[in-house]
Amino acid sequence: MGSVIYLDNNATTPVAPEVLDAIEPWLWGGFGNPSSGYSLGLASAAAIDTARGQVAALAGCQSDEWIFTSGGTESINTAIRSALAIDRAKRHIVTSVVEHSATLRICEHLEGEGFEITRLPVSALGHIDLEQLAATIRPDTALVSLLWANNETGVVLPLEKIAALVQKTNAVLHIDAVQAFGKIPLRLEGLGVHFMSFSGHKLHAPKGVGGLYANRRVPFTPLLRGTQENARRGGTQNVAGIVGFGKAAELAASPFDSALRDRLESALLAKIPGTKVNGDRAHRLPNTTNLSFAGIDSGDALILLDERGICCSAGSSCATGSGKPSHVLKAMGLTDTQAKSSLRLSLSRFTTADEIDRASEILPAVIAKLRAASPVDSPVSFS
Numbered sequence: 001m002g003s004v005i006y007l008d009n010n011a012t013t014p015v016a017p018e019v020l021d022a023i024e025p026w027l028w029g030g031f032g033n034p035s036s037g038y039s040l041g042l043a044s045a046a047a048i049d050t051a052r053g054q055v056a057a058l059a060g061c062q063s064d065e066w067i068f069t070s071g072g073t074e075s076i077n078t079a080i081r082s083a084l085a086i087d088r089a090k091r092h093i094v095t096s097v098v099e100h101s102a103t104l105r106i107c108e109h110l111e112g113e114g115f116e117i118t119r120l121p122v123s124a125l126g127h128i129d130l131e132q133l134a135a136t137i138r139p140d141t142a143l144v145s146l147l148w149a150n151n152e153t154g155v156v157l158p159l160e161k162i163a164a165l166v167q168k169t170n171a172v173l174h175i176d177a178v179q180a181f182g183k184i185p186l187r188l189e190g191l192g193v194h195f196m197s198f199s200g201h202k203l204h205a206p207k208g209v210g211g212l213y214a215n216r217r218v219p220f221t222p223l224l225r226g227t228q229e230n231a232r233r234g235g236t237q238n239v240a241g242i243v244g245f246g247k248a249a250e251l252a253a254s255p256f257d258s259a260l261r262d263r264l265e266s267a268l269l270a271k272i273p274g275t276k277v278n279g280d281r282a283h284r285l286p287n288t289t290n291l292s293f294a295g296i297d298s299g300d301a302l303i304l305l306d307e308r309g310i311c312c313s314a315g316s317s318c319a320t321g322s323g324k325p326s327h328v329l330k331a332m333g334l335t336d337t338q339a340k341s342s343l344r345l346s347l348s349r350f351t352t353a354d355e356i357d358r359a360s361e362i363l364p365a366v367i368a369k370l371r372a373a374s375p376v377d378s379p380v381s382f383s
């Protein structure tokens, strides 16, 4: 990748060298079907068991509560459908306006099936109001589905408080932990969450492997029927991907340091007038900063940054190219113009100080160039 400075790790991460080493044998000699009874198959099954132990250790749950899936989107769809199958008379779902598109889209679809969806608003800092959440849950609420850490802003919701609150009701709680997993500590045991969704490619495992925590006290209905994963997720397992996810979880056990993100953010705030941080800086993932630069269009910025070797994004990668302002930033009260002047910069454990220092030179130059090219009345301030 040459000298590319990759600051889009919330979109996806590069596979870690140790993960690649762990995967390789399972693509060559160790190709057995984990459901086969001979040694070659049993070795694959044992490798999956080891990986299940590794991811469960990072999640703080029992291994048998972890189901391997094809990714975060499948886990989210499975959790939501499974929760709704528990009591088919319950037709109400509570979620928020700042969810990832995987949750947004299935909720829209469920609305078409006759479910009633309450989408909680968020504050200017990106938080839901817990009293409002409590007041919204009704006897016919089947499910509360919320993000733990927002993929665009990195804002982290108070998981323990949400779990304690939902536990007092009869609703099932699903948490989308795709962005948080491996960046902030998690202990599912005793937390009171019923389902939690994960994805390998956000923490240096390959794309196409995910996980779903299903609390053993909650009835489970599979989305894909078959015999694998204890009949909870049919389909021959992606052995290599699963082994990689396990190794990646092991590597993610050490705390994620926010120092380089803070260094980048401070440098950009100091060097670029009219820069604003979006989201609650005190409750954020350690790798993410979302910044608005008054007077620029993020689509133009992304082109110039790409030419200068920086990969980052305007909002979520799923919305890139839509030209629409971020639904997350809009929900936090930004105008269309402000939302369209925002960039998400997300680091990984492999991001270096040298990359951050180079990005801290390139970004101000790009913003200055864009502002010079299209001066507006008040380019360097937000009203």
Ligand code: PLP
Pocket (backbone or CB within 6 Å): 010, 011, 070, 071, 072, 073, 074, 100, 102, 147, 149, 150, 151, 176, 178, 179, 198, 199, 200, 201, 208, 210
């Ligand atoms: N949830 C969040 C918060 C995400 O950021 C993503 C990926 O961008 C997903 C879910 C979907 O995960 P996957 O790409 O593994 O389907």
